[in-house]
Amino acid sequence: MSENLIRIATRKSPLAMWQAEFVKAELERIHPGLVVELLPMSTKGDVILDTPLAKVGGKGLFVKELEVAMLENRADIAVHSMKDVPVDFPEGLGLEVICEREDPRDAFVSNTYKSIDELPQGAVVGTSSLRRQCQIRAARPDLVIKDLRGNVGTRLGKLDNGDYDAIILAAAGLIRLKLNERIASFISAEDSLPANGQGAVGIECRTDDARVKALLAPLEHLETRYRVFAERAMNTRLEGGCQVPIGAYAEIVGDTLTLRGLVGNPDGSQVIEGTVAGDKTNAVELGQSLAEDLLSRGAKTILDAVYNQ
Numbered sequence: 001m002s003e004n005l006i007r008i009a010t011r012k013s014p015l016a017m018w019q020a021e022f023v024k025a026e027l028e029r030i031h032p033g034l035v036v037e038l039l040p041m042s043t044k045g046d047v048i049l050d051t052p053l054a055k056v057g058g059k060g061l062f063v064k065e066l067e068v069a070m071l072e073n074r075a076d077i078a079v080h081s082m083k084d085v086p087v088d089f090p091e092g093l094g095l096e097v098i099c100e101r102e103d104p105r106d107a108f109v110s111n112t113y114k115s116i117d118e119l120p121q122g123a124v125v126g127t128s129s130l131r132r133q134c135q136i137r138a139a140r141p142d143l144v145i146k147d148l149r150g151n152v153g154t155r156l157g158k159l160d161n162g163d164y165d166a167i168i169l170a171a172a173g174l175i176r177l178k179l180n181e182r183i184a185s186f187i188s189a190e191d192s193l194p195a196n197g198q199g200a201v202g203i204e205c206r207t208d209d210a211r212v213k214a215l216l217a218p219l220e221h222l223e224t225r226y227r228v229f230a231e232r233a234m235n236t237r238l239e240g241g242c243q244v245p246i247g248a249y250a251e252i253v254g255d256t257l258t259l260r261g262l263v264g265n266p267d268g269s270q271v272i273e274g275t276v277a278g279d280k281t282n283a284v285e286l287g288q289s290l291a292e293d294l295l296s297r298g299a300k301t302i303l304d305a306v307y308n309q
């Protein structure tokens with residue numbers, strides 16, 4: 001392998017390509033002379049578009065092919081949206097770097113209405129995230145939630161077709177794709193707790209590849225790492241993937257990390273919330289303790305029902 005080359009395995013969706021291009025540009029800026037190549041590929045998750053993800057075992061659907069490419073030494077790194085990264089890594093691969101977080105909030109997107117509060121009785125809201133569905137239904141049981149799949153552009157197209165009165169997307173994806181003007185309003189973390197890792201990009205590589213690890217190191221953003229690790233630790237303890245009604249969001253003020261978590265059922269009739277705070281360097285323990293707290297207050301029953309549906 002050339003000393004001056006890094007190959008990035010990436011999905012082909014515009015958002016995945018943006019994230020890979022972002023890492024390429026950062027690496028080439030920081031390391032003059034380094035050449036970074038993109039290796040775009042399709043994943044199972046891109047192919048199965050009609051089945052609710054919770055039912056096809058949503059964990060890892062979008063990353064497996066990328067990981068095989070790294071293990072077979074056809075690629076050196078993969079760039080992921082942290083909220084799509086499974087909790088376990090295959091032997092020989094690990095998450096080396098977490099980059100600075102973009103806006104973590106959910107965004108309300110509509111051509112007619114400015115916010116959820118403005119939606120008339122019985123309006124149709126598009127999302128395929130059980131987490132978003134749960135929180136919307138908890139606040140507005142009258143709204144009709146309709147499944148919405150596909151990449152960001154496809155989802156916006158379906159809204160423009162008139163299939164929905166509004167849709168909910170991650171603000172980060174819209175901002176990265178320069179679609180900010182489509183955001184009618186940002187939904188505060190209080191009103192819709194984001195998914196763990198939402199808005200953060202992580203970089204995976206072979207754990208024994210010292211050359212690549214050294215080149216990646218300057219992209220690390222420590223505060224984002226603490227926040228995302230706290231959120232992921234909560235999720236891991238709850239054994240939840242991206243497609244279950246779990247929200248987790250951490251903020252840091254000074255050295256204190258405050259993590260808020262939520263588990264609910266898809267129709268929003270039950271929502272269990274909790275908060276934990278402590279030193280940021282104990283991020284993982286804080287996440288685990290919040291998970292224990294939620295489990296002890298009924299989250300276990302809710303999650304079992306979702307997985308066994």
Ligand SMILES: NCc1[nH]cc(CCC(=O)O)c1CC(=O)O
Binds near residue numbers: 083084168172173197
């Ligand atoms: N589940 C798909 C996905 N994975 C990451 C993002 C957005 C960007 C991010 O959270 O970093 C999205 C789209 C969405 O939820 O609207």
